[in-house]
Amino acid sequence: MKNKYFIFTIIIFMGLIAFNFNKVVTAQQSNNLLIIPPDSSQTTSTPTILPTPEIIPPNIKNINIDDLKQSLVINEIKGRYICQNIGGCPNIDKKGETEITIKSAIITGISNDSxxxxxxxxxxxxxxxxxxxxxxxxxxxxLNNFSNGDIVNVYGFLDENNFHLIHAQTVRNMSLYKNLVIFNGIISNPINNTFILKTEKNDDINVIVNNDTKIIKVESAACIMIYPPVDCPKSIAHLISFNDLKNDDRAIVRGNWENNSNHFIAEQIIVGNDGREFFNKKLDIQNNVKNQESLREQIKNQIKNLEEQIKKLREQTKIQSSH
Incomplete structure (x- = not known):
């Protein structure tokens, strides 16, 4: 009797285990069915930028410490963005304006108008x-006087549809300090860390490059797989060496005159083409140089003609005196 009871108990126990096991398996299967694979369309990708960007060290010479403290203030001055999302609020304009004030941002790219x-x-x-x-x-x-790495203060309004686009009202370049001198022109005869910069005013500037000079090459950038669009610069810059400078390169040269000298010590030299006006407009510098060379040649020819005429007059004088 006891054996029968024991066997019956084992059968019931095994039945309960089997029932619970089936519940666990069913639950696991149900849970697996509820797992939804991630939507690949929701994944984000960062842009591939060609050529590869390089961070240019900031130009902070002669900027006060207080002016290097960064600040970002965004203030909605008309309407409320939250109200617009819920269909509007009483006494609030439908089209809002959001002002933005930025202090001590770093320029990472420059183009013709942005x-x-x-x-x-x-x-x-x-x-x-x-x-x-x-x-x-x-x-x-x-804008032709700006450089990558400059520190700027910006005031303006955020774009209504793109909160990473600022429509600027004022841009103050703190790196363009009071005594900074800027020349735009064409490089001539770069050798031994010096070159002549021929300006549009027909000035020849004797430029000296030292260990502190930043030589920056700028160029347009192309982006692939752009997301978000703000991460796609219109131009990029990278540092190059003096040996990379070539004759007839257009250059923006910033610096100061050497004391008691006619030499110009360069702090930044910007070459290449990032879309700015200076890098694309027609320059008369080459024509002026050719005109000067032509004028010199004309003067030489005139002197030669005068010498020949003087020689003839002397010969005629000798002949007359002999008679």
Whole structure:
């Protein structure tokens, strides 16, 4: 009797185990059916930028410490973005405006009418169409005097559809300090860390390159798999050496005159082409040089003709005196 009871107990126990096991398997199968593979269309990709960008060290000479403290302020001055998302709020304009004030951003790219800047590891495109462009002392300047690595303050408005695009009202370049001198021209005879910069005003500037000079080559950039669009610069820059400079290279040269000398000590030399006006407009410098050479040749010919005429007159004088 006891054996029968024992066998019956084992059968019931095994039945319970089998029932629970089936429940576990069923639950696992159900859970597996609920797992949804990630949508590949939702994955993000970073752009491949050609050529590869390089970080240019910031140009901070003669900038006060307080002016190097970064600041980013975004303030909605008309309307409320949250209200727009829920269909509007009472007494609020449908179209809002969001102002942005940036202090001490670093220029990472330059083109003909825009900048790429970075602050707190956030990238912004800056539209300069309506912007006043200023030096540090609030004097007007233009984009041809800018360099990658410059420190800028920007005030403007965020684009309504792209919060990484700023429509600038003012851009103040803190790296263009009071006594910084800037020349644009063509490089001639680069040798032994010196060259002649021929400017559009027909000036020949004796430029000296030292160990502190940054020589920057700029060029247009192409992006592949762009996401998000703000991470795609319009131009990039990288450092090069003096030996990379060539005759007839267009160059923006920034620096100061050497004391008691006619030599110009370069702080930054920008060559290449990032789309700015200077790198693309027609220059008369080459024509001026050719005209000067032609004028010298004409003067030499005139002197030669005069010498021949003088020689003939002397010969005639000798003949007359002999008679």
């Amino acid at each position: 900048l790429n800047i970075k602050i707190f590891d956030i990238n912004y495109d800056v539209d300069l169409t309506d912007a006043k462009i200023l030096r540090s002392q609030w004097i007007g300047t233009d």
